[in-house]
Amino acid sequence: MTLQTWIAAFLTLCVFSFLYKDNPFYRFAEHLFVGAAAGYLLAVQWQNVLIPNVWTPLLHDHKLVVLIPLALGLMMLARAWDKGAGIARWSLAFYVGIYSGVAIPGYMQAQIFAQLADAAKPFAPGWGAVNSALVLVGLLTVLAYFFFSAPHKGVHGAGARVGIYFLMVAFGASFGYTVMARVSLLIARVQFLLRDWLHVLPGP
């Protein structure tokens, strides 16, 4: 446990040293990280995909249909040689085809229709109506900003200008929240150094 904490603390400080300037400690941590991450991901794919989805069904359950993805995968590997580019193209074609096919109804349903239906619901009563109207104005003007087939002139131009203001408020909101997220992560790191490594904070 302590060895683990010490190594983790050392690596944490290696990365923080980057704030001072690029240095051999950071460079060491960077290269270790790249190798460790690649190795980990490979091992995970081996244990969690290749074994259960290829090895076991093929050798234990004798499901020959598994030969198809296996072949596609091996064809992908052909890319390691320049001459294999043509072979690997088949695997890419399949892979890209599947994800495009999933995307079409997926986006159409969850991102377009669901949002349209909600945007088209009747205004809330009372003061809520003002907010509903503002949301509608914002929606239409931002759509106008992202309208590419006409120059930003006249009514369309004015709409696009209002749209950009809405966009900026939304960006500002994201921005504030992002700062919040990053600060939280820093706090947790400091908690680790002070509590788990140096023991100057009481335990959880």
Added chain:
Amino acid sequence: MRRGPLLLTFLSGAAIAALFFIPHYRAQAANSMLLEWTLVVYAFALILGSISLWNSHARKVRNRAEGWGFSVVTLVSLLAITALGVWKGVGEGTPVDWIYNTVNSPLASTMFALLAFVIASAAFRAFRARSVEATLLLVTAIVMMIGRVSIGELISHRLPGITEWLLDVPNLAAKRAIAIGVGLGAVSTALKIILGIERSYLGRS
């Protein structure tokens, strides 16, 4: 030359898009099977990627390029962890799990934590109210940063309400327009691919 792969893209894409509309249990089983196949293809692509990584660092070591010693670190860790993972597994309590928690996890968390510092420095030097737009962005950000944490409430009881309104009205409107626009962009790109209009992924621009 590329007609075959283009046809394969069309068939696989059209099939899986059609399966969305077919609730028949056999159709749904086929749907899952096709998706599982992509996982296998990805796993092999990752092997390919790791070969690329290996080659680029091995080249540096071979040529004794500047900082080649660091590349040795990458090569050794890549090889050792892959071997350990394949041999002993990656689940709870395995050596790879221990290495992950000791090396990968603190390194990744600390890289994330660097962001807080970088943001603070950028806040001082780069976040400038140069125009009406930039000013709006900054003012909103400041209201959010103060209004969403405890200190905001001590300053004014209204602040949390204002932040909620900003999120619920202007933010919602803009994010919704973006969701619709990006959604259409996504559908359009996917259609272009399936119909063979977009072929850059096959190495043709």
Added chain:
Amino acid sequence: MTWVRQLLAIDRRIIFLLVGAGAALPLLFPLNLPVAVTPRVRAAYDAIDALPPGSKVLLSMDYEPDIMAELFPMSVAVLRHCFRKHVQVIAMTLYPAGTGLGERAISTAAKAEGAVLNRDYAWLGYKSGFQVVMIGIGENLRGMYPVDFYGTPLDSIPVTRHVNSYAQLQMVINLSGSSAADYWIQFAQGRYHAPLVIGCTAVMATDYYPYLSSKQLLGLIGGMKGAAEYERLIDTFGDARRGMDAQSLVHLIVVGLVIVGNAALFISKRSGGDGGGPASGSMTR
């Protein structure tokens, strides 16, 4: 106005020190400022609170250690709430490195609330492939997870015995720091109409407001602050609430830096200075 120029040219490392101190000092000397509960977190709490005892929820904890600061305290808080309400939890993760964290979150919460494995919750562990798993559960849970994390068949576990797909679940809760959340909306909610509550990192939170408005999401817990609010709602004091003082202070520092930076630039411009170097960005239309 040389002092303004000097201020603008300040070494970034001084700013780094300031931020570091801002994060560390409140941890060492806590003030315990109050945490206000925001409506979306309350909505998430209310949605879970309204589940009758014996209901079943699917909890997917889709994150890795790098962002656990935000999501781990949230997981513990949500789990404790479920256990207290005698809501049965079927927990899983879509990240291999999330397995250890998920298990730790469950055991922490179970110990605190006296929940028992298989009677009050089941732990399914990791399964690869976002869309594959989400669609797979809609079709047949056992196709994805024939056994739980410990190798017990799902039929031998009281919690999962009668569960075959989203149809037998009262709610899906997803705590994630990635596009996994989008896919849960697209598939679990969009395709299979499961009632959905999401907890995410603060970065992602603002993007989900349209889905709250359209009722695709019943509630939203955003970041460590959201977790702290949840901790307050269930009346516990965890790591999220402990970090909130530091959060306030560092926010104040960042806001101060923005204001000072802009003010200094303004003064230096008025006195004919060059504004401390070129603008580092321009807004593109």
Added chain:
Amino acid sequence: MVRSGFVTPELDTRWFDPARLNVLIGILLFTAFLVVNIFRARAKGTLYVRPIAGLKALDEAIGRATEMGRPVLYVPGLSDMSEVGTFAAITICARLAYRVAEMGCDIDVPCYDPVVMTVLDGAVREAYSKAGKPDAFRPGCVHYVSAQQMAYVAAVNGFMLRELPAANIYMGSFYAESLLLAETGARTGAIQIAGTDKVTQLPFFVCACDYTLLGEELFAASAYLGREPIQLATVIAQDWAKALAAAAIVGALVLSALGHPALQTWLKVA
């Protein structure tokens, strides 16, 4: 299919889900827009798409890199082939590599996703041969770095500080790494151009880069760069769909107010 379980769900044997009819109609309508505009584009030879400022800067950036004899760094986003931003990144990379090959400078493309790496490697190779300089292609210029986000950032940051690329171009889907990359790039004094459909990250790119393509502009850019009529046609088709969406919202609101909620109900996804 059901292997076990006390609950045997009724097996669905329907061949069409009527509740999803609206989605199907939406897709067919959009496909029609696309086809119509492709024909229009073929007939006219070109279609109007408003200029996007950041794109002009791309040529400038490559020019500067050539003058300085330093490489161009192209970061194609940190996502996989299931994300459309990645496709835009691939198209833009192919066009950019063509210009780079023409001007005779060097490009480096570190990849996050191995499949994307395979694709980009092919695209860049092809761009070099199209530019008539297949021998100038440096094998390994498109390379895999890491599919772990922060390991990727650590490596690319290191590259920026040591190799000092003259231009850093970020196109595609970006997440937490955006500011870390863009800030380090700004420190090295490189020209920086970014474009992403991930709105959360835009403020950071806007602050730290010289030019930024906002959201959808990324998709339009990939079509615009080629100036091929067919590609532009897709941008116009999207505009038509946006106009229709706006009209549907307003129409549904008016109809509901007049007591006919049918359109609003129809839009609802079951």
